[in-house]
Amino acid sequence: MSNLSFDPSLKSPPVSLDYDLEACTELMRGGSKSFFAASRLLPARLRPPAIALYAFCRLADDAIDDGDGDDPVLAMADLNARLAAIYAGRPGPEDADRALTVVVHRYGVPCGLLEALLDGFLWDSQGRRYETLADVEAYGARVAGTVGAMMSIIMGASTETAIARASELGVAMQLTNIARDIGDDARMGRLYIPRAWFREIGMDADAWLANPVFDSRIAGFTQRLLLRADALYRRGEFGLAELPWDCRPAIQAARLVYAEIGKQLDRDGLNSVNHRTVVSTARKLALIAKATTVAVKAPALPDVPLSPVPAIHYLVDIVSKERHFLSANKPWTMPSRSFDERVEWMVNLFGRLEQREKINR
Secondary structure, eight states: OOSSOOOOOOOSSSOOOOOOOOHHHHHTTTTTTHHHHHHSSGGGGGGHHHHHHHHHHHHHEEEEEEEEOOOOHHHHHHHHHHHHHHHHHOOOOOOOHHHHHHHHHHHHHOHHHHHEEEEEEHHTTTTTOSSSHHHHHHHHIIIIIIIHHHHHHHTOSSSSSHHHHHHHHHHHHHHHHHTTHHHHHHTTOOOSSSHHHHHHHHHHHHHHHHHHHHHHHHHHHHHHHHHHHHHHHHHGGGGGSSSSSGGOOOOOOOHHHHHHHHHHHTTSSSSSSSSOOOOOOHHHHHHHHHHHGGOOOOOOOSSSOOOOGGHHHHHHHHHHHHHHHTSSSOOOOOOOOOHHHHHHHHHHHHHHHHHHHHHHH
């Protein structure tokens, strides 16, 4: 359990927490278009906290991974100090930090999840080696499973089953990302294909990394990653029944769109070394339309309860150990604007962002 926590007895923030949500949304530009598309299906009340969470995650990733030559360990120390200030209710001037402060106190997001996320970003910057698929999934649990767990909590679903399925869905999406980005990652000196897979067929992983080329062996590795992702997507779908009905379409849309990346990659011959697989806008829109049906009927639960996959056990434990925070009073509210004003503002904002995306294509 994290040493950092927030004080549920706080009745008001010790400082004014006005912030510019549009500044947070700007961090989405150049980021995940799939997140952007799915977020528009979230109920209006949850779009601001979702954007705030994404903004901090994006900023933290950039701080550790890019760092402008700074030591990533020092960047990590700075981010942990900022987390401490956020959970104390005294964030710095950054819009992302101030927005996240409102979110973690209002929804009871355990600090341990954010610390795990930062650990995953640090693994990237340190060039960590992944020997087995279990190692890769442990990485996915940190950089993506944590986000799934936090979003589940924000949506009001914090049971063990809800957290497990949301975390597994995050890992599935990360495995899809890994399969899609094999070439791009290799050219940056990063390898997320399990090294044990190379040894199994007599390949030298480091030699391939120095000269990444596509062949049937890499296609086989890609297919193995996608098959594992598909198994986790199926598990993740069982978590939809845990969510409020108006949250299900957004999560199902994200699930379907990400899974489609893997299907398109398969149709492209499993070659993610020489080009980047893209799902067409028309196909995304069709999948998003399909996703809306789960608001009425969520998939049936499995006959036998599913135990969490090993990689995300500790995320479930973090939430379980800090569950008393989740039941605490949530006296803080999103700053400024009435509900109706926020809805109108968000509709206008997403319209402007969509227009920018069209211009930047």
